[in-house]
Amino acid sequence: MTVRGKILLFAAVAVGLVAVLGGVLFSMASRGLWSTQLMFSMHEQNALYGGLLADSMKVPHALLDAREKRQDTGKALDEQLRRTEADFEHLRELVRQQAAPEALPGELARLDELNRAHLGWMRRMAARLRELPVGGEDRLLHESLDAFEREVLPLLDKAWKVNSTRQSEHKRWRLLTLRASQVLGVVVPLVALVLVFLIAATLIIPLRRSSRALTQGAERIGRGDFTTELLVPGEDEYSTLARAFNRMAAELRDTVREKERLAKAEAEASEREMRRYNALLEETVRQRTTQLEEANAQLLFADRLVTMGQLAAGVGHEINNPLAFILSNLGFAREELGRLEGAPSSEERAELLAALAEAHEGAERVRLLAQDLKLLSHADDSASGPVDLGAVLRSASKMATHEIRYRARLVMESDGLPPVRGNAARLCQVFLNLLINAAHAIAPGQVERNEIKLLARTGADARVTVEVSDTGCGIPAENLERIFRPFFTTKPAGVGSGLGLSVCQRIIVAHGGELTVESVVGRGTTFRVVLPAHTAEQTPKAGALAA
Structure with a gap:
């Protein structure tokens, strides 16, 4: 069998065992869920029977309270009847969930009989209340309790006992099921573990033996021992690989002999080629170094020009201000000189000198700003x-x-x-x-x-x-x-x-x-x-x- 077939067999067994374990666990969980729901249903049925028993006191008191508060006792009775009918409908649903199909008609008939007795007791007690004179409340309570014990309580006790018997039987069955589940939970995983271990052992031991033989042979070939011959029995991938290693070792032996023959001739040619290559490499390095130095210098100067470009708008503004008042003052001086026919007075002369001084100051500011820009933009740095x-x-x-x-x-x-x-x-x-x-x-x-x-x-x-x-x-x-x-x-x-x-x-x-x-x-x-x-x-x- 090939390695692939062995692996697929192991995977199929493992998947099958996992499926079996999953099925067992799912079955146990499903039965446990159904049992738990059934127990809750039985407890809920007992609680409803307890509520019906409490009606022996709760319903008369509710009707008497309505009468004392001068309320309509008919409405109070209807409310109690609706509540009781809802309880009995819920009881019928619980009985349908619990009872076996053959026992279901008898259970429902017994529940209907209890329902009729309970509702009849409530209606008779309400009719008795309407006929009751003032001050007869205690007597009504005693009569109501006696009637409940005589008409309703026997049927209620019978239903309670049936449910309690069913609950006891279900508890006993549940305990047996849980013990069986415990046994299955231990036995099934142990059996699956043993099977997986046995199958793994039958697959891994031969594979490890073949792998060890291949590794040792490959190491000998890697150290240069091309006379090595690998012996791996069987018809799987390992034996195929061993035969391929043997063919490779034979070809390597032939190749080594051929290379040894050509090595001496190639050594001389390789030495001459290496000297030529080294000379070419040195020349290339010198050229690349020169180009890198030139590119570096251009990068520095380009960054400086970028900075100057950012300053262009501001510098134009800086130059424009002094040029504006230079032109203004020179224009003023020319107009004044054109207007004057003779020698200027001392005041006019002072104004002309002040205008020329401001023009000189502005021109000096332009000169200094241009000098600063020249310092920044000079390329020969x-x-x-x-x-x-x-x-x-x-x-x-x-x-x-x-x-x-x-x-x-x-x-x-x-x-x-x-x-x-x-x-x-x-x-x-x-x-x-x-x-x-x-x-x-x-x-x-x-x-x-x-x-x-x-x-x-x-x-x-x-x-x-x-x-x-x-x-x-x-x-x-x-x-x-x-x-x-x-x-x-x-x-x-x-x-x-x-x-x-x-x-x-x-x-x-x-x-x-x-x-x-x-x-x-x-x-x-x-x-x-x-x-x-x-x-x-x-x-x-x-x-x-x-x-």
Whole structure:
């Protein structure tokens, strides 16, 4: 028999045993449910008989209470009759559930006789009550009780005894059934367990023996002993697999001999090919390295151009204001000079000088703003040297003014800083990005309630620390570890590319510094930049910051 056939046989036996166990359990549960329902039905029938017995006192008192309250005793009687009829209808239903088919007509006839006697007693007692003079209530109660004991109680006792006998017989039968169920509950699982164990043993022992032989032979073949021959008797899958292993070992023996013959010839050719491949690989690595360095430089400059694009609208506004009053003052001066025919008076001369001074001041503001933009957009930023960090911070703050002015107050402290070694354009790019991010973290319209601080100080370890902090919305804790990853951004689409902080971190690390962040949601964020101070011993290295 094949392994598949053995497994199917075992599965069929197991399923059959499970089905037998399920059938036994279902049968036992069904009989137990029916027995429990029958016991409840008998108890309920006894309770109804008890209620009928209680009518011997309850019905007369109910009628007497209605008479004392001057109510209609007929209505009280009808209510009691309806209740009693409902009880008897329920009793008939319970008897139909309990009695055997051959005994059912006699049971129902006896119940109908009890019903007629009970209803007749109630009606006669109600008629007697209507004839009763005032003060004869006690006598009515005694007469009613005597009539109930004489007419109804014998039939009620007989029905009660029949139900009690049936209940006792059912209890005895139920105990016998439960004992038989206990025996079946122990014997059937034991028999099923023994059968499953025997079948499993007859299947597993041969399979394990064949599997062990195959494993040992495969291990010998794996160690290179291709002379191994597996002996697995039978016609199942294991024997087929053993013959396949034997054929494979024979083919491997032939293959090894052929490979040993070709190994020497291939070794020389392989060595020559390896040298050529190594040379080609080195050349490819050099080319890819050069391309990567160029792409990195383009990425840094592209991020700077993105920042400049964000500043374009604000810068235009900054340039437009001084140009407006330059043109206005120059126009005023030209009109005044055209109007004057002789030498101007001292007052006119003072007005002309004031207008020209304001025009000069506006032109100077335009020149300084263009100079700051030129510092940020300069593409040849590989040169490294001492940088006035205070000037860089002032330039970055001026270029970010249009993003900040409608959102928060800018507080800046950057006096007395030593020069740092690096590249001014790249450092300006870093602090401009940090200031714009701080402004975007604050909703516009509440300038007096929000603040952006740009604080720089010199530490005891000859390093300069610059902090950019805001009172904005803060960064959730789950995003703090991801904000320096390329293309990660929490800004809406079209507002940020997700490269700013990644580029900033790369620039600061290339300067030998550190960029860290602390944030509390709802309270604000602080970016901390630490840069090494420039020393006289440091010599410039071209391209040191190109990475």
